[in-house]
Amino acid sequence: MSLPLINNYKQLLLDYTPMIDVRAPVEFATGALPASINLPLMTDDERHQVGLRYKNNGQDSAIAMGHQLVHGEIKQQRVQAWQDFMQANPSAVLYCARGGLRSQLTQQWLAEAGIDCPRVEGGYKSLRGFLYQYLMDYCTDNMFTIVSGMTGTGKTEIIQALPTGLDLEGAANHKGSSFGRPLDEQPAQIDFENRIAIDLLKIQDQHPQSMVVLEDESRNIGARHIPHYFSDRMAQSQFVVIDMDFEERLERLWQEYVVERYLKTLAFFGATGEQEFARYLRESLLRVQKRLGGQRTKELLASMDNAIAIQHRDNFASHRHWLALITQDYYDPMYSYQLEKKKELVVFRGSREAVVEWLERG
DSSP states (O other), X not given: OOOOEEXXXXXXXXXXXXXXXXXXXXXXXXXXXXXXXXXXXXXXXXXXXXXXXXXXXXXXXXXXHHHHHSOHHHHHXXXXXXXXXXXXXXXXXXXXXXXXXHHHHHHHHHHHXXXXXXXXXXXXXXXXXXXXXXXXXXXXXXXXXXXXXXXXXXXXHHHHHSTTEEOHHHHHTSOSSTTOOOSSOOOOHHXXXXXXXXXXXXXXXXXXXXXXXXXXXXXXXXXXXXXXXXXXXXXXSEEEEEOOOHHHHHHHHHIIIIIIHHHHHHHHHGGXXXXXXXHHHHXXXXXXXXXXXXXXXXXXXHHHHHHHXXXXXXXXXXXHHHHHHHIIIIIHHHHHHHHHHTGGGEEEEEOHHHHHHHHHHO
């Protein structure tokens, strides 16, 4: 039986082609593709058992054991899950780790059920390898435009609004500061890198002659890190800097890290939202305790606790006090120091509106 094989990795990724990942859940958790769903051929435990049999008795024995573990009603349930996904996503493809036995067997069982689903040649390893090499090659051949400026200048909003903007914080699911932790989890490191590569691939496909615009980031965004070759290229690229009054920045920070975060926390946690919001604020402050120093941290915590206690009486206004202090004592000095080191790379500087206009022309 001749079953379809596909290896046009670039087009698969550009088209956001739905993919059935038949690897075990533990493999999927360490890295996958954004358009994929994990409908495994074997559970983690089944895969472990088959792996031990392969190690001790060879491939034929391992295959026989796999058929023993996945048969009858179990097999029927798994084939049905693949069928259901294919019926909802007729253009879907499937893959396993390396395009070997697991995806071949899945493809065969689907064919026996009357569905021809293309199998990705080389599996996840080849898709991942394509994205890794693409990202490396892009950074070798191209520069970026980096949007910088003090915290609270709305850099992320600018990146998200630009057709050539690549949102690293969005890919990392983290706002990049101690107060930027997500309500849910950050993606796995490999998923973060895959997301960057796919977003970059799409920008280059749609705007091949345009320079990609990034936000000024440190190498780490929360618990995820920007690949060193990518971060190095960012550090060599041209910078544009947003200048904005402190009060305007403070208002933006207050809206984002207090008002909006409070509402999102309540929506996410429900009955425990109030406690979770207070915990988020305190833990975020304590993350920068070493840089602030013990006494300053103690003072800021007192101001924060007071604001939490009266936030419903003063419509969250008291939070502006500690937020202004930490911005002046921590974030602004840090950004000033970093910007000073990059001043030779600055090609434009101005108001937020002027920077957006400059970027749209470029």
